[in-house]
Amino acid sequence: MDYIPLLVLIISFVGLLAIGTPVAWSIAISSMLTLLVSVPSLPALATISQRMATGLDSFALLAIPFFILSGELMNHGGIAHRLIAFAKTLVGALPGGLALINIISAMFMGAIAGSAMASASAMGSILGPEMEKEGYDKGFSTAVNITSATTGLVIPPSNILIVYSLASGGASIAALFLAGYIPGLITGLLLMVVAMFWAKKKGYGTGERSTLGQVFKTFVDAVPSLFLLVLVIGGIVAGIFTATEASAIAVLYSLVLGFIYKQITFKKLPNIFLNASATTAVVMLLIAASMSMSWALSFEHIPQDISAGLLSITDNKVALLLIINVILLLVGVFMDITPAVLIFTPIFLPVVTKLGIDPVHFGIIMILNLCIGLCTPPVGSVLFVGIGVAKTSIEKVIKPLLPLFVAMIVALFLITYIPALALWLPGLFGL
Template sequence: MEYIPLLVLILSFVGLLAIGTPVAWSIAISATLTMLVSLPALPALTTVAQRMAAGLDSFALLAIPFFVLSGELMNQGGIARRLIAFAKTLVGALPGGLALINIISAMLMGAIAGSALASASAMGTMLGPEMEKQGYDRGFGAAVNITSATTGLVIPPSNILIVYSLASGGASIAALFLAGYIPGILTGLLLMTVAAIWARRKGYGVGRRYGIREVFRTFVDAVPSLFLLILVIGGIVAGIFTATEASAIAVLYSLVLGIIYREIDLGKLRHIILGSSSTTAIVMLLIGASMSMSWVLSYEHIPQEISEGLLGMTDNKIAILLMINLILLLVGIFMDMTPAVLIFTPIFLPVVTKLGIDPVHFGIIMILNLCIGLCTPPVGSVLFVGVGIARTSIEKVVRPLLPLFVAMIAALFLVTYIPQLSLWLPSLFDL
């Protein structure tokens, strides 16, 4: 193996991050420097630019700006408030009721919007002050909000699952969407268990018990929002439209719903479009830069070398998956999810497929794993959003975060070693 390109890649990338260079630029510059080791300047620069452009030339990627926009429309259109009201009637009277409401609402919001940041922002803004008013520790409330927000990246529709489909070379988006339901719900249930135990030990109060009539009323109020699940996922699975077409339908439906709820007017719509455009631009720059680095890795035969190295150490499936999970947990601490998926999928997917692991199953393992990194410093975007909204500090959030991390890691290992948790639903639809 030629170590010089790999050393240049790693050292330049880590060095650029260390001096505060944005992640996308760090990836693109380190990819360029690596190519300069093997090629003259002009071909190297031209190749990296071409790979960035070619990486974005995908019909499937059109779904990302649409789903980002639909998520913003849902966040601003009164949908989150109705989901919280429905969740409150279900679990408000249980120990740690408000924490459980946060987790269920985040799961529902994720299942509709597919954005961890949108979920953390909405739930933190609406439930944070109420939790504090009822005696909940601010750090605990933020920790629950931060970890539960990531369930929306596994429960479809999810932009990151579309990115994984692209990076894997064509894993079915419909299969990935269906595969995410049980792992996402399992993660939410484990988080709820830990939150309830923590709340009971701390003596946090419980809310009032709601009658069947109130549960039904809030459910009816939330039905138009929940119907989007059936519309988007049902349409994709039934083959009525593609994931990209479904994302456009989600935008239209969310806009109509926001207008009917009288939560969205022309002034707010302008800010929503500008905000989603800014988010989309950042995501697309990350994807383009990551695709160039992925191509450079392939050009230097690094994935093949790593694959042979791992399989040379052992051919035990349990041991290989454990090593990959540990590597990804470490990667997630220092790298955002989108570039991590685009860069490490081509490295690890050939290894696991040789062991007979389904690419759809591995996709869910990878996303669940990297979700943990979103909740850890120094790069965790959801962590910083949650802490900022709660008006607290990372130091005060770390202690209540630790048992919630245990719940997320437990879910990760259950999904890793019980493939049917991911593959059962897709198999029902022959996907």
């Protein structure tokens, strides 16, 4: 194995990040420097530029800007208030009721909007002040909001599942979407258990028990929002439309719903489109740069060398999955989820498929794992959104975050070592 390209890649990438270079440019520049080990400068520059452009030439990737726009429309369309009202009637009377409402609402909102940051922003701004008024510690309420927001990246429709499908070379998006439901629900339930224990320990009160009539009324109010999930996932699984076509339908549906709820007006649309465009630009630049790095890695045979190295350590499935999970947990601390999926999928997927692990199962493992990194400093984007919305500090959030991290890691290991939790639903629908 030639270690020089790998060393150049690691040293240049870490060095660029250390001096404050944006992540996308750090990826692109380190990819070019890696290629310079064995290719002259002009072809290396031309190849990286070409790979960045062709990396975005994919019909499946069109789903991402549409889902981002539908998420923005949902975020401004009065969806969050109705989901919170429905969640309140379900769990408001339990210990730590407001924390549980936050988790359930985030699962709904994240699934509908497909964005952890949109969920953290919406839930934090609406529920944060209410939790503080009821005597909840700000650090605890922020920690609950941050961790629960990530469940929407596993529960479909999810942009990152589409990115994984692209990086894996063709894992079924419909199968990935179905595979995300049970892992996402398990993660949410474990977060709720931890939140209830913490609330009991701290003496946080409970709300009033809701009547069946109140539950039914709030459910009816929330049905139009929840129907988006049925429309998008049902249409994809039934083969009526592709994920890209479903994303366009989601935009149209969420736009109409926003006007019906009178939360979106023509005056607000330019700002919504601008926000969606800015987010899309950032995501697409990361994808383009990461695709160039994936190609450079493949050209230098780095994935094959790492695969052979890992398999030389052990061919035990349990041990190898443990090693990969630990590596991904460390990666998630220092790298955002999109480039991490694009870069490390081609490295680890050949290893796990040799051991008979389903690519769909591994995709859920990888994304659930990297979601933990979104809640950790120094790069955790959801962490900083949650802290910004709550107007608090990392120091106050870290302590209550720790038991919630444990819940997420327990969920990760359950999904890792019980494949049926991810594969049962896709199998049920023949995917």
